[in-house]
Amino acid sequence: MAVYNQVETREAPSNSKGMVHWLRTNLFSTPLNSAMTILGIAFLFWVIPPFIKWSIIDANFAGSTRADCTGDGACWVFVRAKMDMFMYGFYPEVERWRIHLTYALFFVVIATFRYLKQAMPKIIIATIYFIIAFVLIRGGFFGLETIDTNKWGGLMLTIVVASVGIVCSFPLGIILAFGRASKLPIIKSVSVTYIEFIRGVPLITILFMSSVILPLFFPEGVTFDKLLRALIGITLFQAAYIAEVIRGGLQSISSGQYEAADAVGLSYWQKMLLVILPQALKVAIPNLVGSFIALFQDTTLVLIIGLFDLLAMVQVTGSDSHWLGFETEGYVFVTLIFWVFCYSMSVYSKSLEKRFNTNLK
Amino acid sequence: MFALLRDRKVRGILFQLLTVIGLVAFLWYIGTNTVHNIEQRGIRTGFGFLTGTSGFAINDSPIAYNETYTYWRVFFVGLLNTIIISVIVIFLSSILGLIVGVLRLSNNWLVAKLSSAYIDIFRNIPILLQILFWYNVVLATLPSPRKSIEFFGSIFLNNRGIYVPKPDMNSTTIGVMVSVVFVFVFAFFLNKWANKKHEETGAEFPVLYTGLGLLVVVPIIAYFIFGANFNFSYPHLRGFNFTGGKTFYPEFLALTFALTIYTATFIAEAVRSGIEAVNKGQKEAAASIGLSGYQALKLVVLPQAIRIAIPPTINQYLNIVKNSSLATAIGYPELVTVFAGTTLNQVGQAIEIISMTMLVYLVISLAVSAILNWINFKMKIKER
Numbered sequence: 001m002a003v004y005n006q007v008e009t010r011e012a013p014s015n016s017k018g019m020v021h022w023l024r025t026n027l028f029s030t031p032l033n034s035a036m037t038i039l040g041i042a043f044l045f046w047v048i049p050p051f052i053k054w055s056i057i058d059a060n061f062a063g064s065t066r067a068d069c070t071g072d073g074a075c076w077v078f079v080r081a082k083m084d085m086f087m088y089g090f091y092p093e094v095e096r097w098r099i100h101l102t103y104a105l106f107f108v109v110i111a112t113f114r115y116l117k118q119a120m121p122k123i124i125i126a127t128i129y130f131i132i133a134f135v136l137i138r139g140g141f142f143g144l145e146t147i148d149t150n151k152w153g154g155l156m157l158t159i160v161v162a163s164v165g166i167v168c169s170f171p172l173g174i175i176l177a178f179g180r181a182s183k184l185p186i187i188k189s190v191s192v193t194y195i196e197f198i199r200g201v202p203l204i205t206i207l208f209m210s211s212v213i214l215p216l217f218f219p220e221g222v223t224f225d226k227l228l229r230a231l232i233g234i235t236l237f238q239a240a241y242i243a244e245v246i247r248g249g250l251q252s253i254s255s256g257q258y259e260a261a262d263a264v265g266l267s268y269w270q271k272m273l274l275v276i277l278p279q280a281l282k283v284a285i286p287n288l289v290g291s292f293i294a295l296f297q298d299t300t301l302v303l304i305i306g307l308f309d310l311l312a313m314v315q316v317t318g319s320d321s322h323w324l325g326f327e328t329e330g331y332v333f334v335t336l337i338f339w340v341f342c343y344s345m346s347v348y349s350k351s352l353e354k355r356f357n358t359n360l361k
Numbered sequence: 362m363f364a365l366l367r368d369r370k371v372r373g374i375l376f377q378l379l380t381v382i383g384l385v386a387f388l389w390y391i392g393t394n395t396v397h398n399i400e401q402r403g404i405r406t407g408f409g410f411l412t413g414t415s416g417f418a419i420n421d422s423p424i425a426y427n428e429t430y431t432y433w434r435v436f437f438v439g440l441l442n443t444i445i446i447s448v449i450v451i452f453l454s455s456i457l458g459l460i461v462g463v464l465r466l467s468n469n470w471l472v473a474k475l476s477s478a479y480i481d482i483f484r485n486i487p488i489l490l491q492i493l494f495w496y497n498v499v500l501a502t503l504p505s506p507r508k509s510i511e512f513f514g515s516i517f518l519n520n521r522g523i524y525v526p527k528p529d530m531n532s533t534t535i536g537v538m539v540s541v542v543f544v545f546v547f548a549f550f551l552n553k554w555a556n557k558k559h560e561e562t563g564a565e566f567p568v569l570y571t572g573l574g575l576l577v578v579v580p581i582i583a584y585f586i587f588g589a590n591f592n593f594s595y596p597h598l599r600g601f602n603f604t605g606g607k608t609f610y611p612e613f614l615a616l617t618f619a620l621t622i623y624t625a626t627f628i629a630e631a632v633r634s635g636i637e638a639v640n641k642g643q644k645e646a647a648a649s650i651g652l653s654g655y656q657a658l659k660l661v662v663l664p665q666a667i668r669i670a671i672p673p674t675i676n677q678y679l680n681i682v683k684n685s686s687l688a689t690a691i692g693y694p695e696l697v698t699v700f701a702g703t704t705l706n707q708v709g710q711a712i713e714i715i716s717m718t719m720l721v722y723l724v725i726s727l728a729v730s731a732i733l734n735w736i737n738f739k740m741k742i743k744e745r
Contacts, residue, residue, distance in 0.1 A: 026470035200726030297487035342485035
């Protein structure tokens with residue numbers, strides 16, 4: 001009887017595995033690829049070492065005055081010395097606990113959201129949070145000193161503008177999206193006109209409008225804070241974009257859902273709020289996050305109408321006569337903050353997209 | 362009465378009626394307030410100001426302009442600058458975006474990673490920040506005019522801009538320019554003819570190579586026909602600054618670089634998603650019927666990828682036009698800077714000026730969406 005011995009599997013040839021193989025297939029597969037690889041490496045050598053040298057090796061970190069910056073590199077002492085300005089603007093130092101408390105409460109609110117299943121309590125808690133945040137930051141109640149909005153600035157102002165913009169534009173955007181999807185001709189045309197008008201003009205013209213023309217619309221004596229005018233402009237602007245994103249979600253809902261809701265006798269608002277909107281929002285979430293990233297970037301435009309957001313702080317701190325010539329450090333620092341915020345949001349939106357994609361398959 | 366309210370149609374009409382009444386009341390309220398406020402503050406109304414003398418200078422104007430011209434002229438200078446910067450940025454960002462989008466899908470690991478790093482870095486930094494960075498950090502740290510960086514003895518780079526030789530507008534220059542336009546028009550019709558021939562007989566005609574060849578040959582012939590007389594005005598240092606030649610100011614350069622780099626990331630993403638969306642089976646089918654790699658790309662993959670990539674790309678073009686308004690932060694004299702900025706400050710007629718400015722952008726937007734709809738209609742998959 002024949003005996004069959006198992007033969008050990010031979011190792012793969014050395015040119016189809018390991019480091020060399022990887023380099024060959026991924027970097028040097030063709031002459032063109034090799035050339036591009038070498039160009040890429042040259043580019044990295046051209047950019048990265050000088051940047052590391054400037055920002056870390058030759059940089060000054062310790063100290064508190066201009067004299068502490070001796071090297072050729074970056075003067076991070078400047079950023080440290082001006083950190084309060086970048087974070088809080090001209091907000092008085094003794095009152096800053098109010099901002100910290102507002103930030104801390106935000107995380108508390110997010111934590112409670114994890115335990116709440118229904119939408120209504122969430123909305124109520126969020127509303128209460130915004131009232132508390134307003135009272136805390138602006139003051140004027142419960143013996144808290146009033147801090148005028150012209151003292152608000154830096155990252156804190158950027159966050160205020162972005163979050164008010166997001167929160168206030170959301171309901172308005174939903175209503176506009178419903179209006180655009182409505183079968184009533186007048187409602188539809190009003191919504192379409194508004195959305196297309198806003199999307200057709202640059203944000204800066206809307207900010208000019210809200211800061212110059214808006215006061216003319218109201219009786220004498222009614223004055224608007226500069227910040228409030230910017231917030232109104234940003235909210236009106238963002239609402240149109242939110243509406244379009246939600247419309248995309250609404251279009252993905254099959255007509256069977258509408259018919260089923262009608263068949264069980266739900267009213268229009270019940271149908272839209274309980275059946276259609278939750279499904280549409282789920283589809284629209286990745287794009288909504290994208291639209292929030294755009295809004296967060298757009299908040300920088302408020303500096304053009306004279307508010308001191310994070311970006312404006314670079315110019316404010318850079319014009320300090322004790323610290324002339326360190327704008328570059330300021331720009332790099334602010335860039336880093338904006339980038340971290342926007343990039344983490346975009347990573348989050350990509351992960352959501354993936355999650356929803358698998359649900360569909 | 363109440364039974365009527367339960368009728369969906371009646372309720373719809375009622376609801377719309379209420380909306381109209383609300384809107385009209387709101388408009389009437391702000392209208393009367395505005396009229397009252399304008400009278401109170403003694404603000405002039407109407408568009409009469411447009412014929413007034415502006416009294417301010419604009420350093421970068423494509424048409425003849427000085428401070429004795431009217432506000433109308435200011436409006437047009439701004440509008441032209443908006444169009445110029447938009448067209449240039451659209452052109453540059455399309456090229457950069459296309460290259461990066463294709464490289465992002467390269468099988469070269471390093472190149473693909475570098476491309477996606479570029480996209481991830483620059484699309485997550487606010488565009489205004491990028492504009493200010495280019496203007497206040499990169500371009501401001503260039504040497505002074507006396508220590509300019511020199512290329513070929515005729516191009517100068519310093520903190521006041523780039524100075525390049527400018528061809529005189531003589532018959533040779535115009536003749537060569539006309540011939541280039543002529544080649545493009547000719548190539549367009551050649552392409553049409555070649556497609557028709559291909560449909561009818563299957564024969565291929567090398568349109569691309571013919572076109573490129575003509576693009577080289579025809580202008581050279583035109584050069585000799587129209588007198589062979591290229592005359593350049595060269596920039597040269599006089600006192601503390603350069604005269605002659607063509608100047609690209611730092612405001613223009615900062616805006617061009619920042620907008621191009623920012624928008625190209627979005628176009629690159631559009632290109633990538635367009636190419637990725639083409640089904641793998643399409644490429645395999647193309648290979649199995651014997652098309653070459655280039656033919657498969659040109660006849661099968663690209664037509665489908667373009668259909669997906671074009672709408673988001675055109676939206677980005679629109680964003681370029683709108684984002685060009687951020688020039689007002691660095692003072693490039695486009696529409697918002699000179700009209701909604703300087704003119705508004707001098708005249709004070711906010712309603713008229715901002716409406717006119719918005720109207721310009723609105724018209725451009727509506728025109729572009731009309732074009733987009735037309736393209737979408739043209740490119741719709743024809744089902745037979």
